[in-house]
Amino acid sequence: MSNKLTNIKIPKYNLNYEIQNNKNIIDASLDKNIKLAYSCKSGICGTCKAKVVSGEINKNNKVNHILNDSEKENNIVLLCQSNGLSREVILELLSPLPKNPKLNKVRELVSEILSIKYINKSIIELSISVPKRFNYDKKNNNYIKILIPGLENNDKYPIINSLEQENKYNGVINILLNINKNAKANSYFKKSLIQGETLSIKGPYDENNTILPNNKPLLFIVEDNYIIHSLNMIKVLISHNYSFPIMLICNFENKTDIILLDEMHRLTFINKGFSYKISLTNKDNINNIDRFLYGRSINIISKIFPDLSSHYIVINGKNKFLNENYNKVIQLGAIKNNIKKIL
Ligand code: FES
The missing domain is CATH 3.40.50.80 (Nucleotide-binding domain of ferredoxin-NADP reductase (FNR) module)
Structure with a gap:
């Protein structure tokens, strides 16, 4: 019988963590903030190859053709096309762990305003396009700054997306800005935010200091x-x-x-x-x-x-x-x- 959870062990990197089996091992590991090497996530590039040292996984055999016979005999699999099956799986990665496993690197980028919605007198919702390399981590609390010339006290604004939209993240994010927080920013936003205009953003900042014990209501x-x-x-x-x-x-x-x-x-x-x-x-x-x-x-x-x-x-x-x-x-x-x- 298959398990809902699998304990993944990667001894070389001292990794030992539990994943959900309804997702492939790359995505399920990302859910745990662990970034294994991957690129295409479609079974084409081979970046995510790993050897299953022990335990069982569920492979998508239709997308296994880039593995040669000797790799298959040696239990090499594509992690982006495999889900956990047994209670424990021990892996040996063929590509090293990415050097900087932290997902979010603060950057300054130019972005286009796609839409502006005034929700009430203090909150506006801004939908902006961001390059894919913005690389925001959907699972964490991410914030960005909107760079305003001459504005010293530049708040960080949370990136709010509905969970459904997050799954379809394609370079567009919605942020909610509390424009009452700062009088200077308030007047800037009201005067200057125009659909189609570009603005500079800095981020994302990961402020995931909200880990709470999962043991109580x-x-x-x-x-x-x-x-x-x-x-x-x-x-x-x-x-x-x-x-x-x-x-x-x-x-x-x-x-x-x-x-x-x-x-x-x-x-x-x-x-x-x-x-x-x-x-x-x-x-x-x-x-x-x-x-x-x-x-x-x-x-x-x-x-x-x-x-x-x-x-x-x-x-x-x-x-x-x-x-x-x-x-x-x-x-x-x-x-x-x-x-x-x-x-
Ligand atoms: S990430 Fe490209 S084959 Fe898995």
Whole structure:
């Protein structure tokens, strides 16, 4: 019987990691941030050849023709055309590991603005073309800078793509910019972003400092303007198969301030363990048919979670928000070591 997971061991490089068997070994290793040598990923170039020292793999025999008879007899396979099958597979790589296995190298590039969408008064969504060599890592939290002459305080903006779009990444990325963060940037963006124009970007920066232990239900308590960052973290967790429930609670003042509602809704379909609650602080906005709650998140948490002692909690917002919610979750039994405050 085949296993869903295979432990890949590559003794020469001291590598020992587990992969999902529904993907070829190159892609499944990339999911674990391990870059083995590859080029075409179509069974043509042979860059990904490896010897199976022990264990079983599932080969795509139709694309094996570039292997000669002696290679086949010697258990040489194409990793881009092979999935794990047995519980453990030991490999010897025929090409060395790429020298710089880190996927993201910060670069400065020129890019074209394909579309601009003003989501609300503080957020715009920018779709830009980037050369393939931009090489952004879809699994991690990636950020870019938009280079603005004379603007010293240049924020990094998260690259947000829906998970479906990520799979079709073809040199176009969507970023959401919080243009209220910085007054100078705000006026620049409003005046200068024109479809078809080119702009300079620097990145991607990998700020994947969000590794959370995969052993507890997770609760995100998020201030409105930090929703992009939190949702980005949640997408990373989902793409890494976080196996416990994840709930996000965020409050906005008015319905019209809510952003990324579609994205949150879509994530509930992609991962059944994800759910979200939105509360509105302006009661005039709520009517009977709404699925929104009324009140500040701090008052809502205790109604949903009377006891938080078995949760991991991420609080994402400004200092005041962090402190208030920190005290609240402590009152509800949260363990100090299981609370992460993100400013
Ligand atoms: S990467 Fe080219 S054959 Fe596998």
